[in-house]
Amino acid sequence: MAAGTLPDFAVLVRGHQAMVFSIALHYLRDRAAAEELAQEVFLQLHRRLAEMKSAEHARHWLRKVTVHRCIDFARRSRIRPRIALEDVPEPAAAAAESDPMLSERLRKLVASLPEKPRMVMILRFQEDLEPGEIAELLNMPLRTVKSHLQRSLAMLREKFSCTVGVGF
Amino acid sequence: MSSLEDRLRDALRREDPGPEFTARLLARAAAAPALMPDWWRRLAAPFRPAKIRWAAAGVLACLLVVAGAVEYRQRQARIEGEAAKRQLVLALRVAGTKLHLARAKVVELNGGL
Numbered sequence: 654m655a656a657g658t659l660p661d662f663a664v665l666v667r668g669h670q671a672m673v674f675s676i677a678l679h680y681l682r683d684r685a686a687a688e689e690l691a692q693e694v695f696l697q698l699h700r701r702l703a704e705m706k707s708a709e710h711a712r713h714w715l716r717k718v719t720v721h722r723c724i725d726f727a728r729r730s731r732i733r734p735r736i737a738l739e740d741v742p743e744p745a746a747a748a749a750e751s752d753p754m755l756s757e758r759l760r761k762l763v764a765s766l767p768e769k770p771r772m773v774m775i776l777r778f779q780e781d782l783e784p785g786e787i788a789e790l791l792n793m794p795l796r797t798v799k800s801h802l803q804r805s806l807a808m809l810r811e812k813f814s815c816t817v818g819v820g821f
Numbered sequence: 822m823s824s825l826e827d828r829l830r831d832a833l834r835r836e837d838p839g840p841e842f843t844a845r846l847l848a849r850a851a852a853a854p855a856l857m858p859d860w861w862r863r864l865a866a867p868f869r870p871a872k873i874r875w876a877a878a879g880v881l882a883c884l885l886v887v888a889g890a891v892e893y894r895q896r897q898a899r900i901e902g903e904a905a906k907r908q909l910v911l912a913l914r915v916a917g918t919k920l921h922l923a924r925a926k927v928v929e930l931n932g933g934l
Contacts (some may be wrong), residue, residue: 674838692846699850756832779833
């Protein structure tokens with residue numbers, strides 16, 4: 654769909670369901686909750702479809718609403734990181750290329766971060782957004798976003814270099 | 822894959838929820854209640870931004886407070902007016918009784934002469 658044309662709901666769903674669902678899944682670490690949240694976001698979009706000026710506008714709206722709904726959902730249901738950093742198991746061997754165990758361990762480490770840094774990491778590494786875009790999306794100062802990124806990366810790097818022996 | 826950033830991108834890559842998700846969502850959307858009438862959405866459109874909604878709520882709250890204060894003052898004035906009226910009627914009654922007694926006394930004195 655070209656940006657600038659009025660979007661069709663089914664096309665928007667198929668085009669952006671992976672983005673919406675994955676933000677929720679990586680943030681909540683609960684597949685059922687992520688699916689329900691993603692459905693609610695799209696149903697809200699359906700109710701407000703007439704307000705969408707373009708496909709780009711709809712994509713931006715979906716990402717913003719998903720991010721804020723995830724944070725609200727976690728606060729409402731008092732979802733704290735279910736895995737303490739110390740409880741994340743160490744991989745048995747050194748990491749190979751695209752190791753599924755390492756990926757799972759990284760996802761768990763990200764899930765163990767506090768709410769805001771967790772969302773900053775997801776937006777940076779899942780959505781590949783620049784810190785400025787993340788700051789705008791989260792209504793957060795740019796330096797706070799950069800600080801969250803640096804601290805979270807430092808924590809992950811330290812955890813890995815100490816235990817796995819992989820130098821980052 | 823060398824850097825932590827690349828590994829994070831790989832770990833946090835997007836995942837499609839699957840065709841069942843799409844089918845369930847489109848069915849729910851089709852069954853969703855009808856949208857608000859067009860005239861209502863046009864009427865509500867200026868109040869859609871959150872800042873304008875808050876400002877409108879603030880103005881409405883101020884109007885309610887002012888209207889409440891005016892109504893309270895009017896009610897107080899009415900109560901005070903009614904109390905003053907009751908006191909006046911009582912005073913007139915007392916004065917009337919006194920005049921009646923005085924007149925009776927005068928008549929009595931004149932008759933005695």
